[in-house]
Amino acid sequence: MESTEKRQPLNALLDGLDIETFFMCRDEAEGRSLMLALLNQLGFSDVDIVFIEHRGPGARVRGRAYLHRPGASHPFGGQCA
Amino acid sequence: MTKRVLLAPIDPVHDVGLKMINRGLKEAGHETVLLPPDLPPEEIVEAAIRENVDCVLLSRTLGYDVAEHTARFVDIAEAAGLRQKVKLGIGGMAIRPELGAEMGFDGAFGPGTTVAQAIAFVEGRPFHEITGIGAERTRPDITEGFTYSYRHPEIERLLDKLVDQFMEWVADRSSPAVQRAALRKQILETERNGGNATELRQQYGKLCTGAAAAYYTNGSLPDVVRTISDRELDLLDEYCKSADKNGPSKDIRRGAKKPLVFTQYGTGCLVTDIAHVKLLEAWAADGVVHFDPSWGARTEGFLEGVLSHKGDGTIITAENLAKISQSLQKHTLFQVRAHRGLNTPETVMLAGEVGAHLTKININYGSLAGGTDPERLAVDGYHAMRYAAEYGLPFDVVTNEELAGVPAHKAFAGMLVTAHIGRRLGGRPILQPLFCKGAEALIKGLMDDNHVDFNAAKVMALRSIIDAPIWPGAPVGFMTHTEDRVQSAMTTALHAALGAAVGVEAVSIASTDEAYSGGPIVSGSRVDTLRAVMEALRFFGSAQIAPTPKATEMANNIVDGIVKVLTQAVETGFVPGLYQGVFGDPEDGAYPGRAGKGTVTRREQCVR
Numbered sequence: 001m002e003s004t005e006k007r008q009p010l011n012a013l014l015d016g017l018d019i020e021t022f023f024m025c026r027d028e029a030e031g032r033s034l035m036l037a038l039l040n041q042l043g044f045s046d047v048d049i050v051f052i053e054h055r056g057p058g059a060r061v062r063g064r065a066y067l068h069r070p071g072a073s074h075p076f077g078g079q080c081a
Numbered sequence: 082m083t084k085r086v087l088l089a090p091i092d093p094v095h096d097v098g099l100k101m102i103n104r105g106l107k108e109a110g111h112e113t114v115l116l117p118p119d120l121p122p123e124e125i126v127e128a129a130i131r132e133n134v135d136c137v138l139l140s141r142t143l144g145y146d147v148a149e150h151t152a153r154f155v156d157i158a159e160a161a162g163l164r165q166k167v168k169l170g171i172g173g174m175a176i177r178p179e180l181g182a183e184m185g186f187d188g189a190f191g192p193g194t195t196v197a198q199a200i201a202f203v204e205g206r207p208f209h210e211i212t213g214i215g216a217e218r219t220r221p222d223i224t225e226g227f228t229y230s231y232r233h234p235e236i237e238r239l240l241d242k243l244v245d246q247f248m249e250w251v252a253d254r255s256s257p258a259v260q261r262a263a264l265r266k267q268i269l270e271t272e273r274n275g276g277n278a279t280e281l282r283q284q285y286g287k288l289c290t291g292a293a294a295a296y297y298t299n300g301s302l303p304d305v306v307r308t309i310s311d312r313e314l315d316l317l318d319e320y321c322k323s324a325d326k327n328g329p330s331k332d333i334r335r336g337a338k339k340p341l342v343f344t345q346y347g348t349g350c351l352v353t354d355i356a357h358v359k360l361l362e363a364w365a366a367d368g369v370v371h372f373d374p375s376w377g378a379r380t381e382g383f384l385e386g387v388l389s390h391k392g393d394g395t396i397i398t399a400e401n402l403a404k405i406s407q408s409l410q411k412h413t414l415f416q417v418r419a420h421r422g423l424n425t426p427e428t429v430m431l432a433g434e435v436g437a438h439l440t441k442i443n444i445n446y447g448s449l450a451g452g453t454d455p456e457r458l459a460v461d462g463y464h465a466m467r468y469a470a471e472y473g474l475p476f477d478v479v480t481n482e483e484l485a486g487v488p489a490h491k492a493f494a495g496m497l498v499t500a501h502i503g504r505r506l507g508g509r510p511i512l513q514p515l516f517c518k519g520a521e522a523l524i525k526g527l528m529d530d531n532h533v534d535f536n537a538a539k540v541m542a543l544r545s546i547i548d549a550p551i552w553p554g555a556p557v558g559f560m561t562h563t564e565d566r567v568q569s570a571m572t573t574a575l576h577a578a579l580g581a582a583v584g585v586e587a588v589s590i591a592s593t594d595e596a597y598s599g600g601p602i603v604s605g606s607r608v609d610t611l612r613a614v615m616e617a618l619r620f621f622g623s624a625q626i627a628p629t630p631k632a633t634e635m636a637n638n639i640v641d642g643i644v645k646v647l648t649q650a651v652e653t654g655f656v657p658g659l660y661q662g663v664f665g666d667p668e669d670g671a672y673p674g675r676a677g678k679g680t681v682t683r684r685e686q687c688v689r
Contacts (some may be wrong), residue, residue, distance in 0.1 A: 014353075014356055014357075014360075014603075014604045015353065015601070015603045015604055016600075016603040016604075018605060046372075048599040048600055049599075050564055050565075050597050050599065051566065051597070053565065062566065064598055066603075068353070068602055069391075069600070070348035070349045070350035070353040070389075071348075071349045071350045071390055071391030071392060072389075072391060073199075074313075074350060074352045074353050074356070074446050075356075076313050076316040076352055076356075077312055077313050077316055
């Protein structure tokens with residue numbers, strides 16, 4: 001394994017990165033769009049909404065970016081099937 | 082060696098943590114001086130010099146001005162010449178390790194620090210997170226101490242009759258799966274002794290279909306399957322060794338013997354699976370359950386090699402199972418499922434060969450809700466149970482047909498038949514009712530008031546019938562999970578706590594991704610539920626969760642229903658009863674499977 005000093009955070013991720021937050025938004029659809037846009041802006045392409053619940057002023061939302069999908073890649077040097 | 086330790090809370094009031102550490106240090110034979118809260122740094126330093134201590138432990142709970150307070154203390158300690166002479170530690174809710182190191186403390190401990198950890202720091206020895214029985218974790222036997230004697234004579238009588246009939250029926254029957262299991266065993270033995278198994282492998286290939294047949298014909302693997310490289314396995318080994326170096330995990334039950342907590346892996350990729358298994362162990366799972374792909378259950382025969390699969394479920398091969406088995410810590414229980422599909426005898430045989438500790442067999446579930454032809458699975462299940470007995474593998478009898486809509490009493494009747502067959506063959510079955518919100522509960526309103534009564538009633542019903550181990554699953558809380566991870570972890574934890582309260586031997590839990598269908602389960606979601614279960618078991622301890630009187634009524638109804646089903650099954654016979662809907666019909670959501678239909682052979686064609 002790489003030493004901690006040399007490691008990039010994304011290289012240390014086992015599978016996915018979840019971001020959970022609260023967006024001020026009109027409805028669930030807007031909340032979804034905001035989370036997907038945020039994940040895209042951070043440079044992730046394999047993204048999804050794991051959970052969203054809109055009430056009152058906005059939405060509690062959990063977005064996910066997959067860095068590795070089983071069978072496709074993993075952080076131990078595996079590549080696509 | 083005895084140390085002199087000064088303990089000082091640098092908070093206006095909060096000093097409970099330090100008092101606990103103070104007590105722990107004294108019990109460990111050290112001399113301590115505990116100062117009152119909120120003294121200025123100068124007085125603390127003065128006291129440390131006066132008392133001639135070896136170590137100073139500070140605590141800080143409140144979050145404001147933490148950096149300023151701690152930096153000031155270190156400055157004064159240095160100016161007074163204390164810093165060079167004594168070991169300085171700081172801990173508490175407001176402390177982060179990086180902050181302590183930055184300020185020049187020798188040790189900094191954040192929220193969750195244990196007394197044992199603080200003592201290890203004072204004594205200058207490395208600390209491994211060991212609590213309760215965690216230090217001596219052994220691999221328990223779920224079936225230990227159970228007599229399997231019946232408490233309900235009528236049910237015992239009906240089961241005896243049914244199983245007598247079945248034993249006679251199955252005695253001269255075999256299947257391609259039974260033959261392949263025998264061949265695979267010969268292949269393993271031949272190669273273990275340095276022999277050539279080419280001919281045996283050819284015979285095996287002739288009994289395969291689909292992807293397995295192609296593999297034995299031309300060596301090809303399906304597009305979604307690849308062989309894992311040596312380089313990947315080397316890196317994975319390094320990861321496993323690194324994970325194991327951190328010592329034993331916490332004890333999820335804080336010393337209680339049960340329930341054991343199992344969780345399932347099966348991402349498709351063996352490498353990811355093992356990576357997940359190591360974190361499951363680290364977060365104190367007692368056992369892991371191998372989850373295989375659904376297409377594997379509908380294909381005659383197994384592939385070979387260390388394989389990765391792009392899709393849900395990790396392929397069963399001797400090599401894959403061996404690799405998983407080798408990656409486990411010695412106390413971790415390993416279960417390989419053989420409850421459905423066309424390869425159940427070989428699955429159990431391989432589980433035994435690689436040193437797994439448990440398997441899973443249920444003729445009824447696999448043939449009514451798992452897609453396998455009842456006659457075929459009855460034959461394969463029988464032989465799977467023979468292997469389970471041969472290898473000493475206890476097996477749970479899962480009743481997942483409840484999820485399809487089959488009422489509990491019908492599912493339980495089937496479970497008891499499989500368990501009774503298992504006992505006849507010398508096996509050690511474990512009853513696995515579902516702790517779930519299935520169709521029956523919804524339709525009959527059995528969980529309208531609470532989720533305790535019906536689940537508790539299932540355990541009460543089974544206990545009133547037989548003295549056998551009970552392991553609710555799989556996973557507990559099925560149909561109550563949502564994509565909200567807080568809710569999901571909570572419902573899992575509550576169901577596990579209920580399991581503990583009613584005294585079951587084990588529970589199987591899901592991750593908080595249980596209800597999320599958009600992608601594979603991630604590692605953090607696995608930790609979520611283990612952490613929640615640990616907290617729930619901590620919260621309830623040996624306190625009871627009391628079902629309402631309705632639970633007794635529900636339990637009695639289940640038992641009465643089981644008697645009716647078994648009475649009817651004695652009339653039809655076990656296997657015909659599966660086709661005729663005795664144990665669940667299409668209206669219940671049970672459909673006799675078709676995979677393997679027409680493949681059962683009679684004595685003259687039998688190999689095993």
